Amino acid sequence: MKKLLNGFIFAALLLVSGTVLAPTRADAQVKPQTEEIKTFEAVGGKLAYLGKAYNLDGWLLVERDGTPRSVIYTMEDGTMLRGTLFNSAGINVTKSQMAVYKARAGGSQDAMSYEGADAKAIPKSEVFYAELEKANWIRVGKADVPYLYMLINVNCEHCQEAFRTFRGSADKGLIQLRIVPIGSEPENLKGGQALLSVDDPAAAWSQYMDGNKGALSQTLIKGDAEQRMAANNKFAAKWKQITTYPTFVYRKVSDGTLAVIAGQPENPMVVQADLMKTQ
Numbered sequence: 402m403k404k405l406l407n408g409f410i411f412a413a414l415l416l417v418s419g420t421v422l423a424p425t426r427a428d429a430q431v432k433p434q435t436e437e438i439k440t441f442e443a444v445g446g447k448l449a450y451l452g453k454a455y456n457l458d459g460w461l462l463v464e465r466d467g468t469p470r471s472v473i474y475t476m477e478d479g480t481m482l483r484g485t486l487f488n489s490a491g492i493n494v495t496k497s498q499m500a501v502y503k504a505r506a507g508g509s510q511d512a513m514s515y516e517g518a519d520a521k522a523i524p525k526s527e528v529f530y531a532e533l534e535k536a537n538w539i540r541v542g543k544a545d546v547p548y549l550y551m552l553i554n555v556n557c558e559h560c561q562e563a564f565r566t567f568r569g570s571a572d573k574g575l576i577q578l579r580i581v582p583i584g585s586e587p588e589n590l591k592g593g594q595a596l597l598s599v600d601d602p603a604a605a606w607s608q609y610m611d612g613n614k615g616a617l618s619q620t621l622i623k624g625d626a627e628q629r630m631a632a633n634n635k636f637a638a639k640w641k642q643i644t645t646y647p648t649f650v651y652r653k654v655s656d657g658t659l660a661v662i663a664g665q666p667e668n669p670m671v672v673q674a675d676l677m678k679t680q
Contacts, residue, residue, distance in 0.1 A: 447463045513530075550579045
């Protein structure tokens with residue numbers, strides 16, 4: 402049974418148990434439909450969605466060679482405005498949206514920096530991703546390769562099975578897994594705290610999955626691991642739409658799109674392809 406992350410609408414796409422879904426018209430943005438736009442697209446131009454701000458959907462017209470041309474805003478009834486959007490405090494909303502767009506297009510997987518930006522111009526998906534980046538996670542794989550976040554309960558069999566799916570690619574240095582332990586049940590809580598305590602968490606996690614339960618013994622818990630695990634649980638509680646473990650989150654290297662997969666991906670090779678850098 403595929404599970405939808407209800408209400409968690411990303412700007413470009415949703416992934417549900419590995420299946421790509423386009424937004425429905427009920428929650429989708431109103432795309433400009435003028436003859437000028439149609440002609441623009443017919444000769445190779447593209448419309449990039451900038452997000453919703455102040456009930457206006459922002460669109461960037463991008464030339465065939467990738468050069469930004471202009472910004473258009475649409476209302477629910479199809480009314481359109483062309484130009485720069487400012488809020489009542491005089492902050493340039495369009496500038497904030499363009500900063501997000503340029504960061505995505507640059508190929509970086511990092512969360513965006515929104516210092517001084519209009520909060521209403523930042524997609525909720527980007528806020529979520531920025532908070533996830535600050536969560537307490539452990540790395541499996543090389544530090545300088547494309548990565549995906551994996552939210553888990555340490556004793557979840559499905560989580561362990563999903564990890565094994567990507568384990569070989571991580572061991573080969575092709576991808577990096579950032580494991581975020583979540584859980585309030587005693588075994589998951591203490592196991593997560595131990596995972597955040599040990600000197601070599603990647604090795605301990607592998608040993609634990611291979612049957613060595615002592616690798617994440619509560620006797621190993623030290624330092625601020627309890628507080629760090631509590632912070633992870635607070636993050637999960639805030640974003641209530643995340644109810645399935647494992648949950649994978651990553652930014653596609655090709656176009657900066659954020660993707661969320663609840664459960665085991667139906668086609669892990671598609672996920673890995675999303676993370677592969679192209680020259």
